[in-house]
Amino acid sequence: MIQSYSNIEIIVYDDSSSDSTLEIITKISSEDNRLKILNGVQLPEGWLGKNHACWKLSQQSSGKYLLFIDSDVILERNAVASAVSEIKNKNADLLSVFPKQLIKTFGENAVVPFMNWLLLSFLLVRLVSSPKYKNFAGANGQFILWKKDTYVKTGGHSAVKNEIVEDIETARYLKKNGYKILLLMSNDLVSCRMYNNFNEAVTGFSKNIYPASAMPALFFILNVLFLVLSNLVPFILMFYYEYFIFVSLLIILERIAVSHTSSQNVLINIILHPIQMIMLLYISVRSVYQTKTGKSVWKDRKL
Numbered sequence: 090m091i092q093s094y095s096n097i098e099i100i101v102y103d104d105s106s107s108d109s110t111l112e113i114i115t116k117i118s119s120e121d122n123r124l125k126i127l128n129g130v131q132l133p134e135g136w137l138g139k140n141h142a143c144w145k146l147s148q149q150s151s152g153k154y155l156l157f158i159d160s161d162v163i164l165e166r167n168a169v170a171s172a173v174s175e176i177k178n179k180n181a182d183l184l185s186v187f188p189k190q191l192i193k194t195f196g197e198n199a200v201v202p203f204m205n206w207l208l209l210s211f212l213l214v215r216l217v218s219s220p221k222y223k224n225f226a227g228a229n230g231q232f233i234l235w236k237k238d239t240y241v242k243t244g245g246h247s248a249v250k251n252e253i254v255e256d257i258e259t260a261r262y263l264k265k266n267g268y269k270i271l272l273l274m275s276n277d278l279v280s281c282r283m284y285n286n287f288n289e290a291v292t293g294f295s296k297n298i299y300p301a302s303a304m305p306a307l308f309f310i311l312n313v314l315f316l317v318l319s320n321l322v323p324f325i326l327m328f329y330y331e332y333f334i335f336v337s338l339l340i341i342l343e344r345i346a347v348s349h350t351s352s353q354n355v356l357i358n359i360i361l362h363p364i365q366m367i368m369l370l371y372i373s374v375r376s377v378y379q380t381k382t383g384k385s386v387w388k389d390r391k392l
Contacts, residue, residue, distance in 0.1 A: 094170035097123060100149050102142040104129035110160075125149065136250045139230070144246040147237075155235040155245075161281055162188060162231050168278040172234045175271065182239040182268040185228035185256065187214075188281040189352045196287025200294065200372070202358050203365045205351040210343060217260070217272040226264040227272055230256035232279050239268060253385065254301040261303075277352060291372060296385040299376035306377045313373040317366045324363070 101114045103126060111126070118124040127149055132141055143157050154173060158164070176184040187208065192201050208214065208227070216225040233256060235245065248262065249255040263270055284290040302309050320340055327333035341359060348355040358365070379385045 091166065092164065092169045093167050094173060096152075097169065098150065098152060099124045100127055100146050101125070102127045102129060102146050104138060104142055137253065137255070140246045140250045140252070140255050144250070147240060147245055150237070153237050155237050155240055157230070157233045157235070159231045159281065161283075163280045165278045165280075168275075171278055172232075175273070176234055176236065179271055180269065181271045182236050183228065183260070183263055184234040184271040184273065185260070186232040186273050186275045186279050187229050187351075188231055188275045188279040189277055191280055191282035192353070193282070194286055197284060197290055198354075198357050198361055199287060199364050200290035200368050201283060202348070202351075202353055202361075203369045204294070205353065206344070206347050206358075206365075207369075209347045209350060214272050214274070217264075218270065220264070220267075220269055223264050226257070226260040226270070228256040228260040228270065229272075231281055231283075232275075233259075239263075243268070252300075254297055257301045257303075274350060291368075291375070294372045295375045295379055297376070298373055299380050306381065310374060310377060313370055317370045321363060321366050 101110075101124065103111050103114070114124065114126055118126055127145060129142065130145070132138055136144075146157070147155055154176070156169065156172070172184055172186065175181075187205065190201055190205065192198055214227075216222040217227045219225075243263065243266075246255065246259075249258045252258045260270055260272075284293055299306070299309055302312075304312065323333045323336040323340060327337045340362075344358050344362060345355050347353075348358045376385075
């Protein structure tokens with residue numbers, strides 16, 4: 090989508106793409122001189138691919154702000170203008186947005202919605218944006234807008250070059266050191282289809298969910314187990330004890346509120362709530378195993 094914010098340069102890092110990416114962006118760059126192509130280089134030792142690509146892109150930028158987005162992110166006309174206005178008005182060092190997740194298949198619906206449920210129910214987005222609560226930090230690598238001065242001063246992606254969840258680690262570092270970060274919902278200005286099917290969703294979340302927690306493995310699993318059981322067991326016990334009817338209704342109301350805020354299908358999330366909770370537990374255990382054994386992969390690349 091063409092942006093209302095016109096003072097931009099677009100730099101695409103082609104990291105040995107095997108599809109038609111290079112052909113497409115080459116054609117576009119011949120028609121729009123704001124688009125530049127940066128050819129990938131061999132990954133240096135100690136770096137992960139995305140972090141290195143972002144670092145190389147930052148070195149080619151001439152602007153006062155750096156906006157990093159994934160290739161599958163869709164920006165509405167006023168997305169960039171709104172983000173720049175917000176970071177300026179709030180005098181923030183970094184602004185990150187959780188896009189509206191586009192979910193099309195049953196397999197995606199069984200997995201993807203629990204991400205926003207976790208974020209909005211337990212991360213407490215407002216506290217992330219408050220400098221008072223240094224223990225609450227978060228960001229989403231799908232859309233991160235940096236003040237370039239801050240990026241250079243803190244080292245940007247070079248400071249988290251070997252981190253799988255570089256967005257979360259960046260947010261933690263910035264907040265711990267007194268920088269101001271903003272974490273917002275997209276309000277339909279930014280959207281993304283994270284995964285195309287069930288297997289992609291399971292693989293994607295498996296590489297991220299445990300590293301993002303920054304918890305010891307056993308403590309993490311026990312927390313997730315408690316969370317899952319506390320959101321499933323009341324629906325069984327309500328047939329035996331009236332009190333749990335009230336608890337079950339509170340769980341449903343929470344799902345309605347989060348689904349509405351996330352622009353997700355309320356009815357589907359309520360119906361699939363048990364499946365999503367079971368998948369949360371399965372993916373969490375899988376994530377711990379893959380992280381501890383060094384078997385985390387993404388797009389056929391070992392991390």
